[in-house]
Amino acid sequence: MSDEVEPGHVRVRLDISYDGTGFHGWAKQAGGKRTVQGEIEDALRTVTRSRQTYELTVAGRTDAGVHARGQVAHVDLPEEVWREHNQKLLKRLAGRLAKDVRVWALRPAPSGFNARFSAVWRRYAYRVTDNPGGVDPLLRGHVLWHDWPLDVDAMNEAARQLLGEHDFAAYCKKREGATTIRTLQELSLERGSDGIVTATVRADAFCHNMVRSLIGALLFVGDGHRGPEWPGKVLAAGVRDSAVHVVRPHGLTLEEVGYPADELLAARSKEARNKRSLPSAGCC
Numbered sequence: 001m002s003d004e005v006e007p008g009h010v011r012v013r014l015d016i017s018y019d020g021t022g023f024h025g026w027a028k029q030a031g032g033k034r035t036v037q038g039e040i041e042d043a044l045r046t047v048t049r050s051r052q053t054y055e056l057t058v059a060g061r062t063d064a065g066v067h068a069r070g071q072v073a074h075v076d077l078p079e080e081v082w083r084e085h086n087q088k089l090l091k092r093l094a095g096r097l098a099k100d101v102r103v104w105a106l107r108p109a110p111s112g113f114n115a116r117f118s119a120v121w122r123r124y125a126y127r128v129t130d131n132p133g134g135v136d137p138l139l140r141g142h143v144l145w146h147d148w149p150l151d152v153d154a155m156n157e158a159a160r161q162l163l164g165e166h167d168f169a170a171y172c173k174k175r176e177g178a179t180t181i182r183t184l185q186e187l188s189l190e191r192g193s194d195g196i197v198t199a200t201v202r203a204d205a206f207c208h209n210m211v212r213s214l215i216g217a218l219l220f221v222g223d224g225h226r227g228p229e230w231p232g233k234v235l236a237a238g239v240r241d242s243a244v245h246v247v248r249p250h251g252l253t254l255e256e257v258g259y260p261a262d263e264l265l266a267a268r269s270k271e272a273r274n275k276r277s278l279p280s281a282g283c284c
């Protein structure tokens with residue numbers, strides 16, 4: 001697969017944020033369900049007065065109810081459309097889009113850029129509070145309430161065992177033909193002065209439900225239902241454990257997507273398309 005842009009087109013990078021509460025996820029769906037991709041593509045078609053829909057490619061599809069602060073996508077626009085509209089496109093999109101989704105920046109992408117395959121990491125935050133009184137009403141759409149006291153030190157001890165390249169099949173919803181091998185680069189938790197515990201989760205990529213499953217396992221450690229060694233044992237077993245709950249989506253936010261230097265974009269995109277396998281332990 002090539003990332004060469006068709007002649008006569010310009011690849012444009014979009015930086016996006018949205019409150020996922022009112023969306024059925026990122027990806028367009030049949031049946032008229034409201035999605036982030038559908039909203040932006042419809043707005044883009046309208047403000048450019050185009051008959052066709054210009055399809056977005058996104059860094060990471062988010063599920064229904066998941067938020068994003070630093071989502072990235074790209075779209076290939078005809079050169080004449082970009083020339084005519086680029087100076088006013090951002091403001092026109094702001095006027096057309098609903099208030100729960102924003103495009104913050106639009107600019108021509110460097111050569112070799114692919115919002116999905118060029119990315120080297122995605123960083124999510126999951127926010128939870130164990131305050132006996134519940135969640136601040138002003139934060140209720142972005143913070144999970146866990147009604148047991150949480151030991152953040154125990155959760156961090158458990159999290160360290162999950163770092164590195166592994167087959168995360170035990171923490172993913174399996175999809176046909178898709179690998180569950182990922183490199184978990186960061187998994188750490190910190191309690192803020194407001195009592196909210198924020199988990200930072202960064203990896204080269206994530207499989208379906210991976211972040212929410214990892215958080216579910218760590219919450220079981222934090223509230224004392226399991227020991228700190230348990231999430232690592234689940235990972236090593238390689239199969240879904242019924243005790244690992246997929247936590248609710250509203251506590252999860254895609255915070256940032258990382259890309260390499262411009263000259264490395266094409267190589268990264270090619271590498272990311274290769275199906276991964278773990279190194280063999282040897283035959284003997």
